[in-house]
Amino acid sequence: MPKSAIITLKLLVHLLCLAPFLWLLHFYTTGALALNPDPVNYITHFTGNWTLYILLACLAITPIRRLSPKIAWLVRFRRLIGLYAFFYATLHLATYVFLFSGYDLPSAINSLRAGHPGDLVTEWLQIWPGILDDLLKRRFIQVGLFAWLCLFLLAVTSPAFIMRAMGGKNWRRLHYLIYAAAIAGVIHFWWLVKAGVRTPWKDTAVLGVLLLARVVYVALKKRQAKPASTRVEHSAR
Numbered sequence: 048m049p050k051s052a053i054i055t056l057k058l059l060v061h062l063l064c065l066a067p068f069l070w071l072l073h074f075y076t077t078g079a080l081a082l083n084p085d086p087v088n089y090i091t092h093f094t095g096n097w098t099l100y101i102l103l104a105c106l107a108i109t110p111i112r113r114l115s116p117k118i119a120w121l122v123r124f125r126r127l128i129g130l131y132a133f134f135y136a137t138l139h140l141a142t143y144v145f146l147f148s149g150y151d152l153p154s155a156i157n158s159l160r161a162g163h164p165g166d167l168v169t170e171w172l173q174i175w176p177g178i179l180d181d182l183l184k185r186r187f188i189q190v191g192l193f194a195w196l197c198l199f200l201l202a203v204t205s206p207a208f209i210m211r212a213m214g215g216k217n218w219r220r221l222h223y224l225i226y227a228a229a230i231a232g233v234i235h236f237w238w239l240v241k242a243g244v245r246t247p248w249k250d251t252a253v254l255g256v257l258l259l260a261r262v263v264y265v266a267l268k269k270r271q272a273k274p275a276s277t278r279v280e281h282s283a284r
């Protein structure tokens with residue numbers, strides 16, 4: 048694929064991945080979000096859902112590109128999409144910390160403007176025990192945080208120089224964490240939904256298909272490799 052086409056497609060991927068965030072920003076700035084009965088809940092769910100969608104899109108790249116060598120260039124977008132999954136996961140976490148958990152963001156910003164940066168910490172110290180309590184009591188928060196940590200590790204080790212420093216094999220091994228993040232993300236969703244209200248069976252089905260595709264690919268590769276090794280054994284005898 049020509050370089051100019053890759054650049055154009057990358058621009059498109061940026062736009063597509065930023066679209067939900069820009070939409071949320073627009074929703075907020077026009078005042079429409081304030082009309083929602085529970086804006087914080089809305090943002091939490093919006094960012095949580097988009098984290099999962101983008102994470103699944105990132106996982107889908109490898110099985111799709113294996114369908115034909117002609118679309119091998121798709122792999123060039125995996126890192127970018129993965130970083131957007133981390134971006135939405137961090138927005139989601141920040142929503143939880145700064146909005147969901149009762150952090151008084153407007154007062155903190157006013158204090159900062161008035162030259163009292165210490166108030167940011169005071170505010171944080173007030174909500175910290177509640178967050179810790181949530182973390183210890185609610186398993187969906189624990190598994191969500193685990194998923195975020197996986198994505199964090201993937202994001203910080205994504206630059207090429209870190210990959211070189213780690214060595215390709217170690218880097219690839221660490222990057223299997225993308226599967227752990229997606230599985231933990233789906234478990235997080237199952238554990239937080241109220242039965243009968245909404246269940247994440249669609250996300251689970253997509254993840255199941257993607258994991259199955261990987262298992263089938265590995266099994267097929269092993270089968271293809273077997274006759275070759277048997278041949279080597281026979282010729283050695």
Ligand code: HEM
Nearest residue numbers: 091092095096098099136140143191192194195232236239
């Ligand atoms: C990769 C990481 C994560 C993913 C994929 C994820 C995904 C989701 C999804 C899909 C929802 C539900 C959306 C809906 O019902 O429409 C959700 C809700 C939520 N998540 Fe996460 N999440 C992640 C990490 C976290 C973390 C780290 C925290 C907090 C420490 C967190 C806290 C919450 C809360 C409080 C809710 C709303 C619960 C409620 O409705 O009572 N999530 N998340």
